[in-house]
Amino acid sequence: MxxxxxxxxxxxxxxxxxxxxxxxxxxxxxxxxxxxxxxxxxxxxxxxxxxxxxxxxxxxxxxxxxxxxxxxxxxxxxxxxxxxxxxxxxxxxxxxxxxxxxxxxxxxxxxxxxxxxxxxxxxxxxxxxNNQFSKSSMEELTYIACLDPKDSFSQFDIGKLLHLAELYLEDFSLTDRVILENQLETYIQNVRGEFSMMEDLGSLAKKIVETGKNTIFSLVYRLIEIALVLPVATAFVERGFFCDENYQD
Known part of the structure; x- marks a missing residue:
């Protein structure tokens, strides 16, 4: 049955x-x-x-x-x-x-x-x-590119990264932005030696967490986090399709 x-x-x-x-x-x-x-x-x-x-x-x-x-x-x-x-x-x-x-x-x-x-x-x-970026979007991509670890962080620029933080006032208070400037100066000296072989921002983020530097450079890591959750910006930075020369007025 x-x-x-x-x-x-x-x-x-x-x-x-x-x-x-x-x-x-x-x-x-x-x-x-x-x-x-x-x-x-x-x-x-x-x-x-x-x-x-x-x-x-x-x-x-x-x-x-x-x-x-x-x-x-x-x-x-x-x-x-x-x-x-x-x-x-x-x-x-x-x-x-x-x-x-x-x-x-x-x-x-x-x-x-x-x-x-x-x-x-x-x-x-x-x-x-539609791959149609406004001037402000392209400008933001220029700022995000400064976090790219390629070529031993060759595009790193503290001024541009501070401008990036100013776009996200919910995440960076005035006090945070003052501290961020100091953190960026120490951060770049630290990572250029230890993480100079990194090829993309995603791999860098994981390595920063593994080594505990996300706590030491918490505000810098916050910038990296923002950059990585923006889908289009990340695609440009990580795949190497974007460089400063691409940005024109």
Whole structure:
């Protein structure tokens, strides 16, 4: 006698309803793991427009952050349905998403980063997908390139890195920026000898954590963290496609 004959109408493990329940339960557990990993860290948001099988507009939402080991992590969070692809509609959908998962807008990083400027963040993401960078975006890339360890930190520039900190006043108070200048002077003397063979910013971040220098140079590491959670900026810096000569007025 088969299982189906014994179980009669109670064998529902293969039913669409049960399968959907199991899928939702697994998705909820994975989401909780991601949110617990982020905790109160800063993160960036990547939104990819797509359509489902019914040709309805939806967004694929990916979170990018650095974990406690100094590794850059990108995690798919969810599909979010939108009525259309206008900025207002996308903003409404993201607001609802943040509320559902208890994500803090104050920890979101990107261009001009405040609650009132979320629309500008979305506009920037659209521009990034089209590889159309504004002058301010290119200027920020110039600052971030100063953190690149290639060629024994040849592009390191304290002045530009202080300008980068000024773009993120939520992360760097006036006192922090004064301390940061001193930290940068000591930091570059320290890492040029020990980490001169590093080839990209991601590897440098992990090495800094491994050696405990993220505590010694906490404000410098905060700059590195911000640079690494910005998806497009990181791609330029880490892959070596960007250099100062590319920036023109």
């Amino acid at each position: 088969t299982m189906n004959e014994n179980a009669l109408g109670n064998n529902q493990m293969k039913s669409p309803t049960i399968q959907k329940d199991l899928t939702r339960a697994c998705a909820a557990e994975v989401t909780n793991v991601i949110l617990n990993d982020i905790k109160d860290n800063i993160f960036s948001l990547m939104v990819i427009e797509c359509r489902d099988i019914s040709v309805n507009e939806q967004m694929r939402v990916v979170l990018r952050y650095m974990n406690k080991h100094g590794c850059v992590i990108e995690r798919f969070l969810t599909f979010a349905h939108a009525s259309d692809t206008s900025v207002i509609s996308l903003k409404k959908t993201i607001d609802e998403l943040f509320g559902k998962h208890k994500l803090s807008l104050s920890r979101l990083r990107g261009q001009d980063t405040t609650k009132l400027q979320i629309c500008k963040i979305l506009d920037m993401m659209i521009q990034e997908m």
